[in-house]
Amino acid sequence: MTLVSGRRGLAAVVMTTVIALQPLRAGNLTLSVTGADGEPLRDAVAYVESSELSVRVDDDARPEGEVDQRNQQFLPHAQAIRRGTSVRFPNNDQVRHHVFSFSEAKTFELRLFADEAPRPIHFDTAGVVVLGCNIHDHMIGYLLIVDTPVFGNADDDGVIRLDGVPDDPEATLRVWHPELGEDDMGMTVDMNGDTRVAASMNVTDTPPPEPRGLRDRRRNLQDRFD
Numbered sequence: 319m320t321l322v323s324g325r326r327g328l329a330a331v332v333m334t335t336v337i338a339l340q341p342l343r344a345g346n347l348t349l350s351v352t353g354a355d356g357e358p359l360r361d362a363v364a365y366v367e368s369s370e371l372s373v374r375v376d377d378d379a380r381p382e383g384e385v386d387q388r389n390q391q392f393l394p395h396a397q398a399i400r401r402g403t404s405v406r407f408p409n410n411d412q413v414r415h416h417v418f419s420f421s422e423a424k425t426f427e428l429r430l431f432a433d434e435a436p437r438p439i440h441f442d443t444a445g446v447v448v449l450g451c452n453i454h455d456h457m458i459g460y461l462l463i464v465d466t467p468v469f470g471n472a473d474d475d476g477v478i479r480l481d482g483v484p485d486d487p488e489a490t491l492r493v494w495h496p497e498l499g500e501d502d503m504g505m506t507v508d509m510n511g512d513t514r515v516a517a518s519m520n521v522t523d524t525p526p527p528e529p530r531g532l533r534d535r536r537r538n539l540q541d542r543f544d
């Protein structure tokens with residue numbers, strides 16, 4: 319497992335092979351991603367790129383995705399989706415949200431009342447989309463639009479499972495985390511036939527923000543006891 323290229327400085331990445339449990343089995347790959355503190359990275363995503371996979375994106379049916387708004391957070395906080403995906407942004411809070419993105423890969427805004435089911439947004443350009451809310455400054459979320467049907471999002475243990483990995487020497491595995499920012503589409507690694515690999519990234523997950531309502535209630539309680 320060799321690091322081909324990575325961002326210097328902030329997010330140097332060390333990719334190490336955990337164990338080659340079996341000979342190359344094109345099809346699936348399990349990746350365990352940990353952060354600078356050794357904790358699993360829940361916000362990490364991974365995807366496999368190749369020219370053949372990029373063509374397949376256009377051949378497949380249009381997929382659908384979802385970014386929930388709950389407790390004044392975007393859930394999931396970060397996720398990879400395939401180019402061509404239509405994403406719904408349901409508002410499951412009792413307050414209004416005004417979701418927007420100024421990112422190059424997609425610029426849009428949605429004014430959402432409580433419980434409102436808005437029109438889906440179609441993401442047709444690969445890249446990083448940073449989501450914000452015009453009403454709640456602490457709300458921030460990320461979509462990584464990828465040009466491949468082979469991608470996965472980390473679970474709570476920082477484990478990403480990729481299915482349909484092609485047995486193609488030209489294919490590259492890339493790992494991304496929101497802290498890498500908009501300018502960096504991730505790390506490139508050579509796959510030497512391993513089906514289980516571990517990645518250590520020099521970043522940490524951002525803790526979920528405390529909803530403003532909760533913060534205000536806590537402040538009121540404190541005032542009463544002061």
Ligand SMILES: [Cu+2]
Binds near residue numbers: 390415416451452453
């Ligand atoms: Cu909001």
